[in-house]
Amino acid sequence: MSVLRLTCSPRGADSESHRLSQFIVDGLARVDAERGHDLVELDANRLPHVDAEYAWALGSSRDPDGDPSGSLHQSDRLIRSLADADYVVIATPMHNYTVPSALKVWIDHVVRVRSTFSVTREGKVGILVDRPVFVAVSSGGLFSGPDARQPDFLTPYLKAALATIGLKRLTFFSVEGTAMGGQALEAARLRAQADIAAHFAASPFRADLLSA
Numbered sequence: 249m250s251v252l253r254l255t256c257s258p259r260g261a262d263s264e265s266h267r268l269s270q271f272i273v274d275g276l277a278r279v280d281a282e283r284g285h286d287l288v289e290l291d292a293n294r295l296p297h298v299d300a301e302y303a304w305a306l307g308s309s310r311d312p313d314g315d316p317s318g319s320l321h322q323s324d325r326l327i328r329s330l331a332d333a334d335y336v337v338i339a340t341p342m343h344n345y346t347v348p349s350a351l352k353v354w355i356d357h358v359v360r361v362r363s364t365f366s367v368t369r370e371g372k373v374g375i376l377v378d379r380p381v382f383v384a385v386s387s388g389g390l391f392s393g394p395d396a397r398q399p400d401f402l403t404p405y406l407k408a409a410l411a412t413i414g415l416k417r418l419t420f421f422s423v424e425g426t427a428m429g430g431q432a433l434e435a436a437r438l439r440a441q442a443d444i445a446a447h448f449a450a451s452p453f454r455a456d457l458l459s460a
């Protein structure tokens with residue numbers, strides 16, 4: 249099986265979200281052990297913003313002739329790595345109530361008219377085959393539950409953006425309140441790890457996963 253892990257924190261592999269995502273990667277490896285384990289790592293912070301040619305191509309009715317270069321070429325490669333993955337794991341912090349700019353850059357490269365979605369009378373229709381996407385979120389404060397004191401634009405935005413290209417099977421796990429540190433942070437980590445373990449132990453999930 250092939251897992252694409254997208255790391256979006258500027259802290260990379262040292263980040264809380266990356267740490268949380270490792271429990272998901274390990275869970276997938278256990279549940280789908282028979283097929284072996286091919287982990288493709290992508291650091292979203294290394295991606296440049298889309299360029300002028302890309303913006304032109306997305307605004308026009310057809311792609312430019314000839315070999316793609318710049319962002320179009322980058323976009324082709326990113327879409328291919330996404331299409332090739334059996335599972336996608338996104339490790340991301342919350343930045344200013346939503347996704348960090350690095351994750352937004354990846355989205356700008358993979359949500360691409362004529363390549364990953366079509367425009368119809370009914371609206372945008374995804375082209376990619378659906379597959380499980382797991383999102384490991386880390387946030388300084390709380391964004392869910394009765395004690396949340398800030399809006400959450402991350403979860404609905406990511407659902408909407410990925411649904412546009414056909415990816416609708418999203419599952420979120422989060423370590424919230426990292427700014428509290430100490431025992432509160434440790435408790436949040438343990439809760440998230442328990443959520444992940446319960447998710448991978450659940451039999452409907454296993455059936456769903458093995459048929460992916």
Ligand SMILES: Cc1cc2nc3c(=O)[nH]c(=O)nc-3n(C[C@H](O)[C@H](O)[C@H](O)COP(=O)(O)O)c2cc1C
Nearest residue numbers: 257263264265341342343344345386387388389426
């Ligand atoms: C630019 C920036 C914006 C942030 N905005 C928020 C925010 O809106 N809400 C929040 O709870 N935490 C916010 N934080 C805190 C991070 O979400 C928190 O430190 C998180 O644990 C970082 O995860 P990481 O280690 O995976 O990068 C922000 C941090 C940065 C650097």
